[in-house]
Amino acid sequence: MNALKRPSPRRYWQRLRTTPGLLRNVMAMTAAIVLGLVTGGYLLVNAGGWNPLSSESEVQAEFEELPAVSPGTQQEVRMAGVKVGKIVDAEPTKQGHGRLTMTVDDEHTVYDNAQLVLRPKNPLNEMYVEMDPGGPPGKPLGEGEVIPVEQTQRPVQADEVLKHLDTRTQNAITQLIGESDAALANAPEEAPRALRKLEESMDRFQPIVQALGERNKVIEELMTDLADISAAAAGDDQRLVSLIDSVQQVLAGLSDNEDELRGALEELPGTTEQLRNSMKSVSGLTEELDPALKNIDAATHELPDTVESVDSLVGALSGTIETADPVVEKARPLVDDLQPVVGNVHDSLDDLSPVTQEMDYVTAALVPFLDDLGAFVYNTHSLFTLSDDHGGLGRGHLTVNTQSVLGNERAGDDE
Template identity: 45%
Template structure:
């Protein structure tokens, strides 16, 4: 209790001494100002050196590169996502495969997936580097603490000396001159470049979907290469399966070798088949030769067919007119035919009895044939013997006389009858 109670007394006595002793207060104030200035300067220096407090909430991710030129861990080289600083490079080392392995500290607010890509980019012409991180996303899986991105997910920049190292002295001098002249020419670029170059922004915007598709394709190719690597590793490490596969292949080849006789027989039958095909083709060729004259005749007949059809059409029209004329006759003949139909049966029976007689009439008709001409002349010459007509038509004629005496007129005495 005495120790704790004496502390305010000691402070009070120290304060009284500082005020009462000449020059001591000035020294204490100067010391305090110096301490404040020192703390402020240290804070500013640490902030410029990107001091990383131990309580910072960060995720450690390792990225593998073929090479990492101009990387200086601990000097504030940034890790950026879309141009925004989200961490820094903490360390660099060489892995077991001879690749560069960078230790990246990334804010936990930005998850990183196994399909992420890391690219080393220069920040200035002095080759000051930073790491551009594309964090990826689904269907990739989120990386665990201190996970390692393979070299297939990284890309390093091409250094100028790598390009110029393949050029001779004259080419290097010409390239240097061109760069100096281009710097002068591009000083007034916004005012002197043509409008076509200003429209390049639109072209770049149009090409962005293509670049995105190419980037997606590159990621798929990287995944395919990784999968093929895993498959080749699995196949190379499983000698038993490869031996079994080779054994099965040998058995298959032996079975095919046993089938060679049947295959030879099939090939031996091919000449006969080809001969039959050749004969069939010859028959088809001969048929084609016979079809040509037939087609020619058909073509000629087709030329004459319109005229024949026209004449048939005229005949059909005349037949139509004839049928129109015959229609009344046929209508009147229909009752007569109906009346004659009962007599047809009796006539058919009579014809049966007349058939033997007709055979006996053949000599009579053959004897009368020479006299038919004379009989025709006799009939023609004797046609008027019993005819009641002459050159003046019918022979029945009358005479009519008209006189004044035959008429009941009062002038009967004025004239004498004149015979007519």
């Protein structure tokens, strides 16, 4: 029995050429396979999968917990919001923590003082790691080194919050969610109308919001002022202590003098009654002052004319003073010459003082002859002539009194 021979490639090629439609089908299948390989590779590289052209280093970090971490879903590692790696593994530790294994591009150096935060990417709780790679004075993270749990943070899950609530609160939240679901069942039809009404309500509330904003500004200014006052008061504790001590001493003094204070308060009604009577007297005084004020007001109307008269008098006196100024200037030497004589006159007056006491008698004796003396002076041209207006005639009158040289008795002398 002859062994079966393997067909040569030439026979395959002949068959492809001779069989109708076979070559076309093989070429289409080949193109589809090549296109699928290229597309799969592109998606694999851009979806965070394996990239044969990239060089990555492995980084491990411990977290208190690793909620919703799924290494097979290509969860990201980011630096400043930029993807630099992915999560490749997660496992528990003996201390009850979670250890996360990540790959990071070699162009990014991770130091031993790096900080990591596990955060949700979306409401579906898909996680990613936000990494702060650290830097000097830290040292680059070596192979096998793990970032400790003190340098990592994890998100707080909603179930962690709910489990701290009591049963009644949990039931209320469950009921709220159920009622919200029922209320939102017709949301596509009712929501637009409700939103329009909400917009109108918001427009109406706009002045209130502005007023609240202004009030918040006033409150901020008030808080700032209170902070300044508090700071000033904090820097002056000694004076505040002294003030409080003084207030305490005043209150203690009031407590010690309580009886005297009570007595003064009891006398206060009488004092107020006296004050009321005094005010009535003052009221009467004001009524009496009113006519005087009216007279003063009337006098003020006449005062300008008086001032004008005084002004003209002052002008006349000014002219008189200017006229008398040369006379005074010329009289100054005479006054200087008379000044020594004034002293002697003063002494002479002292000497004449006894004589002046006798002048009363002389004056009394001369008074009866004043008319004759006036006629004599009027009719006579000279003291030594023997004639007057009526002609020459010798006339004489002689009176002799043995009691007085002057011819009269002294007043008060006994006859």
